[in-house]
Amino acid sequence: MRVGLVQLNVSDDPAANLPDTLAWVRKAAAGGAQFVVTPECTNGLSSSRAHQARVFRHEGDDPTLAALRSVAAEMGIWLLIGSLAVLTHDADGRFANRSFLIGPDGAIIARYDKIHMFDVDVSPTESYRESQGYRPGDRAVLAQTPFGMLGMTICYDVRFAALYRRLAQAGAQILTIPAAFNHITGAAHWEVLLRARAIETGCFVLAPAQTGFHVETSGGKGRRTWGHSMVVAPWGEVVVDAGTDPGVYFADIDMAQVAAARARVPSLTHDRAIGGPE
Numbered sequence: 001m002r003v004g005l006v007q008l009n010v011s012d013d014p015a016a017n018l019p020d021t022l023a024w025v026r027k028a029a030a031g032g033a034q035f036v037v038t039p040e041c042t043n044g045l046s047s048s049r050a051h052q053a054r055v056f057r058h059e060g061d062d063p064t065l066a067a068l069r070s071v072a073a074e075m076g077i078w079l080l081i082g083s084l085a086v087l088t089h090d091a092d093g094r095f096a097n098r099s100f101l102i103g104p105d106g107a108i109i110a111r112y113d114k115i116h117m118f119d120v121d122v123s124p125t126e127s128y129r130e131s132q133g134y135r136p137g138d139r140a141v142l143a144q145t146p147f148g149m150l151g152m153t154i155c156y157d158v159r160f161a162a163l164y165r166r167l168a169q170a171g172a173q174i175l176t177i178p179a180a181f182n183h184i185t186g187a188a189h190w191e192v193l194l195r196a197r198a199i200e201t202g203c204f205v206l207a208p209a210q211t212g213f214h215v216e217t218s219g220g221k222g223r224r225t226w227g228h229s230m231v232v233a234p235w236g237e238v239v240v241d242a243g244t245d246p247g248v249y250f251a252d253i254d255m256a257q258v259a260a261a262r263a264r265v266p267s268l269t270h271d272r273a274i275g276g277p278e
Contacts, residue, residue, distance in 0.1 A: 001034055001035060001147045001252070001253055001255065002031075002032045002033045002034055002035075002250060002251070002252050002253075003033055003034075003035050003036075003037065003206060003231065003250065003251045003252075003253060004025075004027075004028025004029070004031060004033030004035070004036040004037070004248050004249070004250055005028075005037055005206065005207075005208045005229045005230075005231065005240065005242060005248065005249045005250075005251070006021070006024045006025060006028060006036060006037065006038045006039070006208055006229075006247075006248050007039065007208060007209055007210075007211050007227060007229045007242050007245070007246050007247055007248075007249065008020070008021060008024070008038065008039050008042065008210055008211070008246055009210065009211050009212040009213075009214065009246045010041065010042070010043070010044050010045055010210065010214060011044065011045070011214060011215045011216065011217055012044050012045060012046035012048070012051060012052075012055070012214070012215070012216045012217055012218055012220065013044060013055065013217050014043040014044045014055055014056070014063070014064055015055075015063070016217075017042075017043060017044055017064075018043075018063065018064055018067055020246075021038065021042060021064070021068070022067060022068070022071055024038075024246075024247065024248050025038070025068065025071050025072075025075070025077075025079065026071060026075060027248050028077075028248040028250075029075035029076075029077045030075075031248065031250055032250075033077065033248075033250060034077060034078060034147070035077065035078045035079075035080070035145070035147065036072075036077050036078070036079050036080070036248075037079075037080040037082060037176060037178065037206050037208045038068075038079075038080065038081055038082045038178065038208055039082040039083075039178045039179060039180060039208045039209050039210045039229070040082045040083045040097070040114075040154050040155045040178045040179050040180045040209075040210065041082075041083055041084075041085055041097070041180045041210065042064065042068075042081055042082055042083065042084055043056070043062070043064040043084045043085060044056075044085065045180060045210065045214045045216075045223060045225075046216055046218065046220060047216060047220040047221065047222075047223065048216070048218050048219075048220050049132070049133050051216075051218040051220070052085060052095060052133065053087070053093070056085050056086060056087050056095060057086065057087060058086060058087045058088075058089075059084075059086050059098070062084060062086055064081075064084055065081065065084055065086075065100065068081055068100075068102065069102050069106040069107075069108070070106060072102040072103070072104060072106050073104065073105055073106030076104045077104055078101070078102070078103060078104055078145055078146075078147075079101075079102040080099065080100070080101055080102070080150075080152075080176055080178070080206075080208075081099065081100040081101075081102065082099060082154070082176070082178025082179075082208055083097050083098055083099045083100075083114065083154050083155075083178055084098055084100065085097060085098075085134075086098055088135065090135055092135070094132075094133060094134055094135040095133055095134050095135070096113050096114075096134065096135065096137070097113065097114040097130075097134050097154060098111055098112065098113050098114075099111065099112040099113075099114070099152050099153075099154055099176070099178065101143050101145075101150065101152065109143055109145075110141055110142075110143035110150075110152060111141070112137065112139075112141040112152035112153070112154070113136070113137025113138075113139075114134070114136065114137055114153075114154040114155065114156070114157065115136050115137045115138065115139075115140075115153075115157055115160075115163065116136065116156045116157045116159070116160055116163075117130040117131035117134060117136050117156065118130040118155065118156040118182075119131050120185075122182050122184045122185055123184055126182075126184065128182075130156075140163060140166055140167055140170075142167060142170055142171060142172055147174075147255060148173040148174050148204075148255050148258070149171045149172050149173050149174070150172065150173075150174050150175075150176060151164070151167030151168065151170075151172030151174070151175045151176070151203070152176050153167075153175060153176065153177050154177070154178055154179070155177070155178065155179040155180060155181060157177070158177050158179070158193045158194065158197060159193065161196070161197065161200060164197045164200065164201050164203075165200065165201065165268070167201070167203075168200075168201035168202065168203055168268055169268055172201070172203055173203055173204065173255060173258045174203060174204045174205075174206060175197060175198070175201065175203045175204070175205050175206070176206050176207075177194065177197070177205060177206070177207040178207065178208050178209070179207060179208075179209045179210070179225075180209070180210040180225050181209055181210075181225055181226045182223075182224075182225065182226065183224040183225060183226045185226075186225070186226025186227075186228065187226060190226055190228060190230075191228070191230065191238065191241075194207050194230050194232050195232050195236045195238065197232075198232040198233065198234055198235075198236055199234075199235070199236040200267070201234075201268065202234045202258055202261040202262035202265070202267075202268065203234055203258060204231065204232070204233060204234060204253055204255075204257070204258065205230070205231065205232040206231055207229060207230045207231070207232070208229045209225065209226065209227055209228060209229040209230075209242070210225040210227070211225055211226070211227030211228075211229075211242075211244050211245070211246060212224065212225065212227065212244060212246070226244075227242065227243060227244040227245075228241055228242060228243060228244065229241075229242035229249060230242070231251040231253065233253070233257055233261075234257050234258050234260070234261035234262070235257065235260075235261045235264075239251045239253070
C-alpha cells in the first residue's frame with residue numbers, strides 16, 4: 001500500500017491554509033497514495049484563545065473538514081485529517097483537538113479527540129498549557145480499513161506507551177501519530193519515541209507533522225515546529241524522514257511486516273501481573 005504524508009506549515013488563518021492543504025492532498029493522490037495523512041492542527045495554529053474562538057468552527061460547520069471530505073471523495077482515497085481544532089458546546093468554552101478518518105466516499109469513518117494535553121515548560125522562555133484551551137478526550141479509538149486496523153492518536157499522546165499497547169492488543173496494525181511537535185522536544189525525542197512505539201507494538205507508525213515557523217496574523221509571537229514527518233516500520237526502521245520542507249512524502253508499506261515482527265518478538269502476548277511498589 002502506498003501512503004502519502006502531507007507535511008504542512010500553517011498559519012493561524014484556516015481559510016488561507018486550506019488551498020495549500022488541498023493541493024498537497026491532491027498531489028499525494030495523483031502520486032498513487034491510497035491513504036493520505038495530514039498533521040495535527042491542519043486548519044491552523046494560534047497562541048491566542050480569542051483568535052481561535054473567532055476562526056474555528058463546530059465540526060458540522062467547519063470549511064476545512066467539508067473541503068477535505070470532498071477531496072477524499074473526488075480522488076477516491078482514504079484520508080486521515082491528523083487533527084482539526086474545533087469548537088465544542090462545553091460550558092467552559094474549550095475546544096477539541098480532533099482527528100478524523102475519512103473514507104473514499106467522503107464519509108467520516110472515525111473520530112478521535114486527543115487524550116493527553118501538552119502542559120509543559122520546554123525552555124525558560126517557552127511554555128504551553130494546552131489544557132487551558134482544549135478539553136481532553138477520554139477514549140482510545142480503533143478504525144477498520146481495507147488495508148488494516150488503525151489506532152488513532154495525536155502528538156503528545158506518543159509519550160504515553162500504555163495507550164499504544166492498549167491499541168495494539170485490541171487489534172491495531174497501523175498507528176497514526178499526527179503532530180505539531182515542538183522544535184526543542186522534537187530534536188531530542190521525536191524519532192526515538194516514534195521508533196519505540198513501533199517496536200513495542202509491532203505496528204507501522206505514520207506520523208505526519210507540522211514544520212517550520214508558524215506566523216500568527218493576529219499579532220501573536222508565532223511558534224516553531226520540528227517537521228520530520230516519519231513512517232516507521234514494525235521492526236523499528238525509519239522508512240521515511242521528510243526533513244523540514246512542506247510537501248508530500250511517499251512510502252510503500254507491506255502489511256505482512258506487522259505479523260513478521262510480532263512473530264519474531266511476541267511481546268504483546270507476554271504481559272504479566274505485577275505487584276508493588278508498596
